[in-house]
Amino acid sequence: MKHRLSAYFEPESVAVIGASNTAGKPGNDVIRNILANGFEGKLYLVNPKGGDILGLPVHPSIESLPDGIDLGIIILPAKETPEAVRQCVHKGIKHFVLAAGGFAEYDEYGAQIQQELTDIIRENGIRVIGPNTSGHTSTPHHFTSTFFPLGKIRRGKVSYIAQTGNFATHSMKYILTGEHFGVSRVIGFGNKIDVEESEALAYLADDPETDAILIYLESIKRPREFLEVAKKVTRIKPVVMLKGGVTEAGKHAAVAHTATMAAEDRLVDGMLRQAGIVRIWDYTHLILAGKAFSMIPLPKGNRVSFMAPSGAMLVVLADLCARLGLEVPDVEPATRQKLQDMSPSYIRMRNPVDIWPAAYMHGVEIAYRDAMEAVLQDPNIDAVIPVLMLTKDTGIPSYNFIVELARKYPEKPIVITFSGDKQCMEDCKAFVEPRGVPTFFEIEQPFEVLSILYRCRLAMNRPR
Amino acid sequence: MKHRLSAYFEPESVAVIGASNTAGKPGNDVIRNILANGFEGKLYLVNPKGGDILGLPVHPSIESLPDGIDLGIIILPAKETPEAVRQCVHKGIKHFVLAAGGFAEYDEYGAQIQQELTDIIRENGIRVIGPNTSGHTSTPHHFTSTFFPLGKIRRGKVSYIAQTGNFATHSMKYILTGEHFGVSRVIGFGNKIDVEESEALAYLADDPETDAILIYLESIKRPREFLEVAKKVTRIKPVVMLKGGVTEAGKHAAVAHTATMAAEDRLVDGMLRQAGIVRIWDYTHLILAGKAFSMIPLPKGNRVSFMAPSGAMLVVLADLCARLGLEVPDVEPATRQKLQDMSPSYIRMRNPVDIWPAAYMHGVEIAYRDAMEAVLQDPNIDAVIPVLMLTKDTGIPSYNFIVELARKYPEKPIVITFSGDKQCMEDCKAFVEPRGVPTFFEIEQPFEVLSILYRCRLAMNRPR
Numbered sequence: 001m002k003h004r005l006s007a008y009f010e011p012e013s014v015a016v017i018g019a020s021n022t023a024g025k026p027g028n029d030v031i032r033n034i035l036a037n038g039f040e041g042k043l044y045l046v047n048p049k050g051g052d053i054l055g056l057p058v059h060p061s062i063e064s065l066p067d068g069i070d071l072g073i074i075i076l077p078a079k080e081t082p083e084a085v086r087q088c089v090h091k092g093i094k095h096f097v098l099a100a101g102g103f104a105e106y107d108e109y110g111a112q113i114q115q116e117l118t119d120i121i122r123e124n125g126i127r128v129i130g131p132n133t134s135g136h137t138s139t140p141h142h143f144t145s146t147f148f149p150l151g152k153i154r155r156g157k158v159s160y161i162a163q164t165g166n167f168a169t170h171s172m173k174y175i176l177t178g179e180h181f182g183v184s185r186v187i188g189f190g191n192k193i194d195v196e197e198s199e200a201l202a203y204l205a206d207d208p209e210t211d212a213i214l215i216y217l218e219s220i221k222r223p224r225e226f227l228e229v230a231k232k233v234t235r236i237k238p239v240v241m242l243k244g245g246v247t248e249a250g251k252h253a254a255v256a257h258t259a260t261m262a263a264e265d266r267l268v269d270g271m272l273r274q275a276g277i278v279r280i281w282d283y284t285h286l287i288l289a290g291k292a293f294s295m296i297p298l299p300k301g302n303r304v305s306f307m308a309p310s311g312a313m314l315v316v317l318a319d320l321c322a323r324l325g326l327e328v329p330d331v332e333p334a335t336r337q338k339l340q341d342m343s344p345s346y347i348r349m350r351n352p353v354d355i356w357p358a359a360y361m362h363g364v365e366i367a368y369r370d371a372m373e374a375v376l377q378d379p380n381i382d383a384v385i386p387v388l389m390l391t392k393d394t395g396i397p398s399y400n401f402i403v404e405l406a407r408k409y410p411e412k413p414i415v416i417t418f419s420g421d422k423q424c425m426e427d428c429k430a431f432v433e434p435r436g437v438p439t440f441f442e443i444e445q446p447f448e449v450l451s452i453l454y455r456c457r458l459a460m461n462r463p464r
Numbered sequence: 465m466k467h468r469l470s471a472y473f474e475p476e477s478v479a480v481i482g483a484s485n486t487a488g489k490p491g492n493d494v495i496r497n498i499l500a501n502g503f504e505g506k507l508y509l510v511n512p513k514g515g516d517i518l519g520l521p522v523h524p525s526i527e528s529l530p531d532g533i534d535l536g537i538i539i540l541p542a543k544e545t546p547e548a549v550r551q552c553v554h555k556g557i558k559h560f561v562l563a564a565g566g567f568a569e570y571d572e573y574g575a576q577i578q579q580e581l582t583d584i585i586r587e588n589g590i591r592v593i594g595p596n597t598s599g600h601t602s603t604p605h606h607f608t609s610t611f612f613p614l615g616k617i618r619r620g621k622v623s624y625i626a627q628t629g630n631f632a633t634h635s636m637k638y639i640l641t642g643e644h645f646g647v648s649r650v651i652g653f654g655n656k657i658d659v660e661e662s663e664a665l666a667y668l669a670d671d672p673e674t675d676a677i678l679i680y681l682e683s684i685k686r687p688r689e690f691l692e693v694a695k696k697v698t699r700i701k702p703v704v705m706l707k708g709g710v711t712e713a714g715k716h717a718a719v720a721h722t723a724t725m726a727a728e729d730r731l732v733d734g735m736l737r738q739a740g741i742v743r744i745w746d747y748t749h750l751i752l753a754g755k756a757f758s759m760i761p762l763p764k765g766n767r768v769s770f771m772a773p774s775g776a777m778l779v780v781l782a783d784l785c786a787r788l789g790l791e792v793p794d795v796e797p798a799t800r801q802k803l804q805d806m807s808p809s810y811i812r813m814r815n816p817v818d819i820w821p822a823a824y825m826h827g828v829e830i831a832y833r834d835a836m837e838a839v840l841q842d843p844n845i846d847a848v849i850p851v852l853m854l855t856k857d858t859g860i861p862s863y864n865f866i867v868e869l870a871r872k873y874p875e876k877p878i879v880i881t882f883s884g885d886k887q888c889m890e891d892c893k894a895f896v897e898p899r900g901v902p903t904f905f906e907i908e909q910p911f912e913v914l915s916i917l918y919r920c921r922l923a924m925n926r927p928r
Contacts, residue, residue: 024857078810101821102810105775110810149857166776170853170883178886218779244776249792250783253816257775281787283780284906311569311721312630312708315682316747319714323745328713346542346566346574352717357565389634393488393613419634422642442748442906 005195005203007095008129009138009185011070012041014145015093017062017084018075019045021053026099026147027075028053030135036151038142044069062087071095073135073145078102081131082116089124097145098130103191104259105132111259118193132258133190134165137172139183140209144168156182157211158290161200163218163244163258164188167286175287180433181294184209191258198225205233212293212456214286215241215277218254220263227275234276238298238456240289241277243268276459278452285448288440292449295438296406296413298457299450301382303327305375306447307353307368309389309419313443314352317387320444324451328352331378338374342367351375356389364389365397369405376409383413385446390424399428403435413453415439415446469659469667471559472593473602473649475534476505478609479557481526481548482539483509485517490563490611491539492517494599500615502606508533526551535559537599537609542566545595546580553588561609562594567655568723569596575723582657596722597654598629601636603647604673608632620646621675622754625664627682627708627722628652631750639751644897645758648673655722662689669697676757676920678750679705679741682718684727691739698740702762702920704753705741707732740923742916749912752904756913759902760870760877762921763914765846767791769839770911771817771832773853773883777907778816781851784908788915792816795842802838806831815839820853828853829861833869840873847877849910854888863892867899877917879903879910 014034020027027047031054034043045053050060059065062084072093074084078100085096103114114131121128129136135146139155148169154176160167165188175181185207187200197217204210213233220226233239245254246265272279280289304326308314321328331339331351339349343358353375359367368386375381390396406414416432416439418425429439440446478498484491491511495518498507509517514524523529526548536557538548542564549560567578578595585592593600599610603619612633618640624631629652639645649671651664661681668674677697684690697703709718710729736743744753768790772778785792795803795815803813807822817839823831832850839845854860870878880896880903882889893903904910 029857100810106810106812149855162776164774164776166774170773170855173855173884174886177884178889216776216780218776242780244779244783246783247786249786250779253775253779253782256812256814256818257779282784282906282908283777284908309634310628310630311717312626312628312680312682313747315708315714315717315721316680316706318717319708319710320746322711322713328717346564346570348570348720350720354720391613391634391637393493420637420641422638425642442746444746444748 003203003206004127005199007070007127008136009203010141011143013044013069014041014071014073015044015046015065015069015088016073016075017046017088019047019053019058021051029149030073030075030145030147031056033144033146033150037139037144037153040142062091065091068092071097073097073099075099075147078110078113078131082113082120085117085120089120089126094126096126096128097133097135098128099133099135099147101132103131105191105257114191114193121194128194129187130190131193132164133188135168135188137168137183137186150176154182155184156294157184157209158214158293159183159185159204159207159210160214160290161197161204162188162216164190166216171287179287179291181291192221196221198222198229201226201233202229205229205237210237212238214290215239216244216286217241218244218258223271227271230275230277234459238293238453238460239277240280240452240456241272242280242283242286276462278455278459280452285452288445288449289452291438292415292453295433295436296415297411298453299382299413300411300457302454303329303380303382304385304450305331305351305353305378305381306385306387307355307371308387309356309359311354313387313419314354317443317447318352320447324447326447326451326454329380331375331380335374335378339371342370359389364395365401368397369401372405372414376405376412381412383415383450385415385417385450387443388416388418388428390418390420390428392421392424396424399431402432402437406437413450415450417441417443417446419443467667467670468591469663471534472600473667474605475607477508477533478505478535478537479508479510479529479533479552480537480539481510481552483511483517483522485515493613494537494539494609494611495520497608497610497614501603501608501617504606526555529555532556535561537561537563539563539611542574542577542595546577546584549581549584553584553590558590560590560592561597561599562592563597563599563611565596567595569655569721578655578657585658592658593651594654595657596628597652599632599652601632601647601650614640618646619648620758621648621673622678622757623647623649623668623671623674624651624678624754625661625668626652626680628654630680635751643751643755645755656685660685662686662693665690665697666693669693669701674701676702678754679703680708680750681705682708682722687735691735694739694741698923700924702757702917702924703741704744704916704920705736706744706747706750740926742919742923744916749916752909752913753916755902756879756917759900760879761875762917763846763877764875764921766918767793767844767846768849768914769795769815769817769842769845770849770851771819771835772851773820773823775818777851777883778818781907781911782816784911788911790911790915790918793844795839795844799838799842803835806834823853828859829865832861833865836869836878840869840876845876847879847914849879849881849914851907852880852882852892854882854884854892856885856888860888863895866896866901870901877914879914881905881907881910883907
């Protein structure tokens with residue numbers, strides 16, 4: 001194993017200390033998750049009761065484990081955790097995931113236990129993720145240490161680094177049930193007494209399984225190292241970050257959450273800028289941007305064409321583009337003529353495109369298809385956002401034309417949003433997303449996401 | 465009829481000029497819509513072909529109509545519209561909806577026709593909505609003039625004033641298919657050569673069927689009158705407005721849309737502030753706020769409690785509250801104790817509420833129910849936002865407890881958002897929304913909406 005975090009992302013043997021036979025307990029769910037993801041390495045379980053769990057034999061003690069296991073997942077109460085780590089160290093385990101909460105984020109006593117763990121780490125040269133984390137995931141290696149009931153996690157090319165295991169738990173559940181993209185590496189740090197974001201970022205920088213990196217952090221442990229690593233990776237991969245604990249209220253919550261003291265936000269902002277990391281402000285955008293990175297290329301520029309079934313939407317979305325730093329340029333005269341030719345004479349066609357009269361004349365599919373192709377061919381346009389108007393009464397297109405256009409113009413992102421009948425929107429999403437075209441239900445979202453991707457492009461191309 | 469717009473919102477007899485026997489044509493859909501909504505007045509159809517349409521007899525000419533019909537809906541091409549209006553005036557019709565586009569928003573010739581219409585209005589003292597509008601709706605009167613295929617429109621207590629018929633067409637289709645709230649009056653102005661927002665606002669100010677007013681405008685025709693009316697109505701009803709054509713790109717699109725020149729945005733902003741109108745920036749918020757107004761009261765203050773299944777969400781949402789002008793205050797010691805009593809000792813409970821450990825101990829329903837009730841009872845809290853974590857593996861609550869809490873604490877808004885399994889979120893929405901509790905899928909939205917409602921409260925209570 002080349003990298004110091006490889007034992008986490010590519011373990012060959014894993015022990016679960018605190019394995020449980022009771023469905024619904026974290027010590028049970030973690031085993032189910034490991035099995036559901038098809039882990040191909042060796043899995044050892046430890047519980048004083050012995051017997052077997054989910055068909056696997058249980059070791060009654062850490063002592064009875066074989067030597068030299070790659071990774072120990074410890075799911076025991078805080079106060080039992082240090083002794084378990086010590087025993088594991090004795091068996092040659094060097095890498096740990098510590099699940100329990102109740103450390104420095106809770107009280108003085110917890111802070112003492114956390115200090116004890118820190119001492120053990122220093123004395124033994126071991127590595128620890130956590131405590132107070134819900135684990136990590138590596139889909140290329142079919143492995144996860146999360147104890148939240150997830151089942152099989154969809155494999156993909158975006159990776160998440162998070163202060164806690166949020167993206168290993170309920171947010172991942174949403175991604176698995178509500179979206180069509182997958183993930184590569186996911187890591188939650190919790191109180192990060194050892195493994196932290198600079199190391200994780202360095203790992204992902206060189207990771208062929210990671211195309212884009214999304215980060216949620218409440219604190220940056222070693223800002224200088226983080227900056228150095230980020231400066232390099234942001235030139236080759238997009239890196240987007242949501243910083244938690246920006247306001248007084250947020251900082252207060254962050255202390256209660258992971259016992260981390262947030263830095264002065266101006267400093268963070270300056271550092272991220274220097275690092276080439278694109279900063280975002282909404283939690284939801286971490287998920288939506290993950291979808292976008294999974295399906296579309298970064299746009300070459302910020303010049304957008306969009307089409308909507310309503311003049312009011314064209315006005316509002318043109319305003320939105322200006323706010324987001326996106327341009328809505330004029331198209332070539334020839335493009336304009338193409339748009340005019342498909343429209344009734346009483347509409348003067350241009351960019352943005354008033355599509356409904358054309359859809360009324362030629363049907364929804366032909367109108368959107370021809371208008372999209374016209375602007376995709378235009379050299380002034382970097383990305384296209386159709387607001388699809390979908391109702392059974394006005395005709396439902398086959399949707400395949402969208403997928404075909406995306407394949408035909410692979411360098412120009414196509415991002416879909418909707419108006420009209422909710423069920424038709426769901427049907428369209430279900431068709432186009434597994435075929436690589438992202439959809440967003442609110443009309444602002446494609447623009448917000450495209451703006452994030454454009455800022456990533458700027459960061460990648462920034463002067464040295 | 466008391467008010468000059470009553471003929472639009474409470475017509476007793478209506479003529480459709482340009483009625484069509486062809487399904488899918490506007491002149492056909494408008495009749496279907498009128499019938500689907502159970503209009504109880506008299507409906508006359510005009511088409512030179514005669515015969516009957518949808519079982520109703522067709523008059524071959526305007527001339528053959530009876531005298532004194534309340535309202536004429538004219539669905540004819542732009543150039544045929546002035547003559548049709550003249551003939552209708554001859555038959556004593558005084559109120560019109562003009563559907564066609566192709567007027568001043570299109571070209572010089574269209575501008576000439578528009579001027580001709582303006583002259584007819586002045587000479588005859590008639591009233592016109594449009595041209596270039598997709599109509600209006602009055603659910604209390606079971607009537608609509610929209611030609612977009614909608615069917616029965618759900619009745620409710622929020623009214624929409626829009627530059628165009630957006631909210632009478634595909635946005636209404638979304639509301640009808642994707643949401644559970646209804647509307648009262650909806651009016652789209654289009655090029656507004658006559659009826660405009662000041663009059664509409666004055667009508668809605670006195671309308672017992674309207675509890676809240678949502679506005680989308682690209683221009684304000686008579687700013688002084690609008691300001692005077694708004695100043696009064698905003699003290700008794702919430703008024704929220706999205707202004708289109710704020711940026712250069714948006715202004716450009718607005719001219720193409722409704723031939724309106726947008727005012728300097730600083731002036732608009734100052735006027736809205738003075739008028740007590742709450743300004744918003746997203747089209748989506750016009751719909752989401754409509755839902756909120758339909759289901760929850762305005763909060764008495766800006767002090768929010770929220771609970772989430774993740775410490776990271778607590779941090780991010782606390783930051784969001786600060787950005788939105790919402791407070792996340794400490795709760796009373798007794799409330800804190802209640803929260804602590806239901807939680808494992810390793811979590812220190814406070815506001816915002818880290819709910820998952822309690823949900824793990826007591827089940828999702830009991831944990832959320834008891835925590836919500838604790839903070840609802842707290843005198844420091846004005847509104848409660850639970851981020852419900854829903855997956856089948858971790859247990860699905862009955863949801864009825866949410867409805868019961870909303871009834872038990874009617875003065876404190878409860879707004880739901882989600883994390884976890886998408887289908888479970890959909891199920892929850894389908895249960896609680898028809899029972900009056902609004903849900904929003906993205907975790908930022910309840911906060912955004914509550915912030916809008918709080919600003920409406922401030923506007924209502926503003927000093928004289």
